[in-house]
Amino acid sequence: xxxxxxxxxxxxxxxxxxxxxxxxxxxxxxxxxxxxxxxxxxxxxxxxxxxxxxxxxxxxxxxxxxxxxxxxxxxxxxxxxxxxxxxxxxxxxxxxxxxxxxxxxxxxx
Amino acid sequence: xxxxxxxxxxxxxxxxxxxxxxxxxxxxxxxxxxxxxxxxxxxxxxxxxxxxxxxxxxxxxxxxxxxxxxxxxxxxxxxxxxxxxxxxxxxxxxxxxxxxxxxxxxx
Numbered sequence: 001x002x003x004x005x006x007x008x009x010x011x012x013x014x015x016x017x018x019x020x021x022x023x024x025x026x027x028x029x030x031x032x033x034x035x036x037x038x039x040x041x042x043x044x045x046x047x048x049x050x051x052x053x054x055x056x057x058x059x060x061x062x063x064x065x066x067x068x069x070x071x072x073x074x075x076x077x078x079x080x081x082x083x084x085x086x087x088x089x090x091x092x093x094x095x096x097x098x099x100x101x102x103x104x105x106x107x108x109x
Numbered sequence: 110x111x112x113x114x115x116x117x118x119x120x121x122x123x124x125x126x127x128x129x130x131x132x133x134x135x136x137x138x139x140x141x142x143x144x145x146x147x148x149x150x151x152x153x154x155x156x157x158x159x160x161x162x163x164x165x166x167x168x169x170x171x172x173x174x175x176x177x178x179x180x181x182x183x184x185x186x187x188x189x190x191x192x193x194x195x196x197x198x199x200x201x202x203x204x205x206x207x208x209x210x211x212x213x214x215x216x
Contacts, residue, residue: 033203039114042206089150097203100152
């Protein structure tokens with residue numbers, strides 16, 4: 001595609017539920033990144049993929065967070081047993097110069 | 110990790126005014142990017158600038174890597190320039206972001 005796409009654009013869930021966020025990177029881009037942006041703040045690094053391996057998971061805030069990537073395409077970020085502090089915009093970027101998708105706004109009630 | 114500080118935190122401009130945003134960082138970096146986050150949340154690359162000066166229309170940026178700072182200049186500001194401007198530095202392959210400068214341009 002022409003750019004990085006993410007789905008859903010908005011997700012409202014109840015505390016304790018699991019959610020899955022999807023990122024479709026730019027075709028052919030091997031590097032993929034997930035970031036989190038809390039309201040009024042800058043972006044925090046979560047995880048980095050090179051191809052389908054994840055050499056750096058250091059930013060994942062807890063073991064409730066996990067991510068995978070299929071080949072050099074789609075990535076999913078899964079948050080289990082969501083908490084209210086997980087509410088944020090989750091952004092995906094691809095390539096070394098980091099073109100960002102539109103984000104998924106997650107609200108945990 | 111590398112610390113990134115941006116100033117000012119907020120900036121209100123009258124349309125047509127010029128302004129300068131500053132980014133200081135705590136350690137040597139391989140590269141630096143400026144982004145604009147529009148009111149709809151989309152992050153747009155403005156500049157990829159490890160050193161020197163680049164210009165794109167009414168925007169320009171200068172990075173002095175040896176002194177660990179970068180400047181973003183907005184000239185003849187327009188209401189469409191409103192949003193949050195982020196500076197981010199490369200800590201190896203990942204970006205460390207500043208807290209941003211919120212710019213409001215009034216007609």
